[in-house]
């Protein structure tokens with residue numbers, strides 16, 4: 001663990017205020033370099049599956065990562081600093097429900113501003129609840145101005161979306177472009193209004209997403225298929241985090257399909 005309890009508290013306060021916090025230089029770059037090397041075949045397979053229509057907008061692909069081998073790395077998904085912040089903002093015993101990636105290629109465009117989930121209790125007319133659905137994001141390359149930096153707004157995670165959109169349009173709510181070095185890790189509340197930006201380079205920009213949610217929250221649109229042989233090797237923490245996911249025979253790992261979509265406003 002790199003950080004003290006007081007530092008975790010400070011990260012959680014920043015998260016609660018802004019909707020996100022970034023732990024700089026947190027995952028070893030050599031480890032992510034290995035992920036980057038293993039990623040292209042998965043991207044190519046997804047492109048072939050989708051043919052012309054890419055799932056997240058023009059030249060932008062959502063690729064599920066198989067929970068095996070280097071992708072099933074407890075040093076990342078059980079990282080104690082990450083979990084300390086996740087538990088402070090989304091409560092004890094969180095669940096891990098998603099392991100995937102978003103990749104804009106050359107030719108990608110600005111996405112519409114969006115949140116990844118609607119309000120928890122829309123009938124109340126208020127989005128002002130504590131956090132319940134988080135994304136942990138880290139890129140498999142350095143991300144600068146040219147290759148699709150994530151853009152977001154601060155503090156909109158607990159706002160009603162029409163209000164957030166009006167604030168963006170009038171300029172009252174500033175937009176923030178977040179370049180990230182490989183190794184930086186962002187923890188964010190997926191209700192904040194954000195968008196992907198164009199990648200103008202010839203090199204894909206994969207950004208991993210690990211989904212964590214409150215202990216009682218189930219998201220039917222995503223899951224992590226856990227091969228039986230991987231399940232056998234999981235630590236008690238891993239089994240607890242992954243408890244809502246299907247454990248499948250090893251040869252059925254690749255048979256599932258996620259139906260993940262965001263909510264445009």
Ligand SMILES: O=C(O)CCC(=O)C(=O)O
Nearest residue numbers: 056102150195196197262
């Ligand atoms: O890849 C990104 O930078 C953001 C993607 C995103 O927000 C989405 O696809 O919902």
